[in-house]
Amino acid sequence: MFLPTTKKELHQLGWDALDIILVSGDAYIDSPFIGTAVIGRVLTDAGFRVGILAQPDLQGDDICRLGEPKLFWGVSGGCVDSMVANLTASGRKRKKDDYTPGGINNRRPDRAVLIYANLIRSKFKNTCPIVLGGIEASLRRIAHYDYWSNAVRRSILLDAKADFLLYGMAERAVVDLATALKDGTDPRDIRGLCYSAPERPAEYLALPAFDEVSGTGKQAKKAFTKMFCRFYENNDPVTAQGLVQLHGTRWLIQNPPQHHLSPDELDHIHSLDYQLDLHPFHQPQGDVRALETIRFSLATHRGCYGECNFCAIAVHQGRTVVQRSRKSIVNEAKGLIAHPAFKGRIHDVGGPTANMYGVECRKKLHKGSCSDKRCLFPQKCKAMQVDHREQLRLLEELRQLKGVKQVVVSSGIRYDLILADSKNGLKYLRQVVRHHVSGQMKVAPEHCQDNVLACMGKPGRESLLRFRDFFNKMSAAEGLKQFLTYYIIAAHPGCRQQDMQAMKNFAQKELKVLPRQVQIFTPTPSTWSTLMYWTGENPFTGQPCFVEKDNQARERQKAVLTGPVQEAVKRQGGGRSFVKKRCQR
Template sequence: MESQFIPTTPEEVRRRGWKNLDVILISGDSYIDSPLIGSAVIARVLEKDGYKVGIIAQPDIHGPADITRLGEPNLFWGVTGGSVDSMVANYNASRRKRHKDDYTPGGENNRRPDRAVITYCNLIRRYFKDSAPILLGGIEASLRRVPHYDYWSDSIRRSILFDARADYLLYGMADQSVLDFAECMDKGADPSGLRGLCFISKEPPSDSQNYEQLPPYESVVADPYTFARMFQTFYQNNDPLTAKGLYQLHGDRYLVHNPPAPYATQAELDAVYELPYQRAQHPYYEQQGPVKALETIRFSINSHHGCYGECNFCAIAVHEGRTVRWRSQDSIMDEAEALADLPDFKGYIFDVGGPTANMYGYECGLKLEKGACSDKRCIYPIVCPGLKPDHSQHLELLRKLRHIPGVKKVFVGSGLRYDLILADQKHGEEYLKELTEHHVSGQLKVAPEHSQDKVLNKMGKPGHAALLEFKERFDHLSRKAGLRQYLTYYLIAAHPGCSEADMRKLKDFASHELHISPEQVQIFTPLPSTYSALMYYTEMDPFTGEKLFVEKDMGKKEKQKRILTEKKPR
């Protein structure tokens, strides 16, 4: 029986009876046909709507063999750097080359080029001189759609549309807006009015009342304060219910940034996850070696999109959005039953979650009606009373999942916000009890990031009191259930505002309060289009304008990490 992967070879195209393709997607990841892989989702969504789609994964950039093997698409090329920004995938926080890549066959980091989106666009232009339009998407394009601080060149780079010389960019999740774009291309219509779209224009938008002008790129590069002002305007215009469009001069041309596309409805989300994913690596690439990412995502379930955490160092707010949208329980149950039917399923679902696992099933009613607040956040510095955390739906879902025939264990592998559990007066204790007894695989991930209030303030994270209360409850419930299990803490060194003295205090806190010698410690990486990257570049607090200590010496960053991880001599 022929596999039903999206075609990646000419033979597969011919077997389907097609002479050519409507859309060809280029990805920095190996082709894993999974609902947790963006290029696979976009391909399946387009396929469902009747478009002939092909995927070329990790093409060789040194010659024409890969990029030309499927010919030229009728409608457009879709280019993504993959599931991770290519510079993050290729370099660690010390700017050293990573040797491993979980999305590359064999695990060796030798197939994803630096600045993959730009490189792949250049590759297309080299071998297809008058090509079909090039559309950018995925997290690398989404986070670099406006001028942004780039840590690896230590500079403000212009919108990736200009550097890639692409025609259009769809930002955010784009699983619905890509259909609108494809329809425009199919009908020969102008897509420039589509929400969620960015493009380059010789003129500013004619509908100036619904657009706000950003300072010119040249002004942003020249002055950190202007860059900070630009970023604030950009960040505040990311909610589909309230956002204006944006436009900005780059030289003598304009970047036009249309307002965000509407968030997918629950029915639309469910439909995306019902598509016929093979939940495997395409055989063409599998013969080159397995991908490590598949070990986890093959038996994991994505329950929702978005996050209202808005941590300053995290890119989710400007990519997935600050409003949480969740799938129906029936849709998730159907997916779990499909996993249980797979021949190599051993009874373990490794994760049911999203950016943060326990944000499933509840949102602020005011936000759903009027959009995210411009003057406050949902859970920082405290959990907003308007949010009303309610873990009952996630609790009910987990109970249903663990009773599916063939399922032995359902783990919650995504991180948790413990402050939300503590704030849920009705169901928080019951949720934590069942989580502790049934859904922890020995270790439960939490991300306090630090212990010192002045650093946590710059991160947009809660104080350490909530962590200690949660730890006490978790340890008590684990002992009561007769289980030896622990909390795993993610911590960050060298975030803006953090000094060596702060790391020593964190070391003492970890030793005396958490009773651990930390191992899960990362040196802070300034991700494009995040508040923390803005702090790193400008060396000021964007909310107060105050000067901020930022450690930029690489050796001293490493020292901050060592302060936390070095074992004390006995």
């Protein structure tokens, strides 16, 4: 059964009231890929009564549809930051939304977390605690640069006047919070929780205050860089300290992160009773595009140690990969096969990076992420032993399931990891080429120029060309007409017009194709690339970094690969599908 969305459904379950109401900027898709659904299922599994208000109407009393919860309101903007969902990199309104019925972008407000929190306060005076969660809240939990207002904003917890904020994936933290509120105990020592107070815990590490980092001058931007570096360094649950940041007269207090779930805990979350469908409440409004991609897909793990500078997964999910057991994944696949709409094709087997499944540094698991180096950039760390055997076993087992015609790996693949595995890397690629590509394989070199790649934290072109050659030879040997699709970012910090022209020349000469999957860099909160965009400085070198901020010039960079600027300007909602960001939750 779905979780209730109306009073009628509530009464059908024999419930007179709810413990928790979750409010989301997405439609209610009951799937392990949808954060609100997962949190609802986890809380229900722990014995709490949970309802969901998905994309509530801002007019009238729709927010009152389920009444008032006993314990707390959980507020999320959805699977994507609402400003990213609603506006392009050039500031134009997106026409489409993959998480809204009918696909029309008309249900999710800008700054959805703030709007929903204010809406609750307006209808329910002196209500129970409002708790923020999801990626929008998680990445905006400290003072942060906001591209759409071109300013440093306060913690979203304080702007929303909420009681608590749960950051990261939050399954364990949300149960701890619900239990504390039910038992009447103080929840303020829960890991993964933020709150505000007039005093600070003495043992917590102080970030530069909001007043220090919110200006536009050189000193303020230096303070902002110091703040972000300290924040990022304290994101690993094994080594992190608690953090505080003064906002006016109140302190934002961030407890250390929750420890990563164990594989058994992750298996259990994926075994819960998801309906793999859009709730009937939404169906009269039309289909939801996201469901097409996620309904028959399998998430094998979470976390990513690639740490691309423009990506927030390392902050939200963590730099440590936590994998599910093969048994759990295969059991979930059997459930997909039994679904009446299943037609034999598993659309994806992966995670933030598909071929990180089964590959993690043992030292990191016990001592935490290294503070002085990264796992893969500028070169793979020697301590990271890469072996694709676990993925080969998993894919083989899935292929052999009765009722499965094809298993596709459509999540991103790190080609540098394949090349780093001297024993099984090419064997893995051969199996992917033979069985798991649906006409095209998507790879994300993002650029070809060394100066731009260094700002992105991405590997150089040599590994891309080696991978391309292996892919083409293997496809030809199998008699398959398959090709690579390349994702490129234009106007990233460090990228000038001549760098995009060099990218075009490289693509035409070496890749023999002109990439069309090009997006303009969008500065989103809590990434290194956004830090570079705001400060104009590379934090890793301390040197000035060119940043293109003129929208027309940014469009021209994209148009080098995609065509005339006039055509680019006409496009609405361009760039990559939001569904591909689903694993961020």
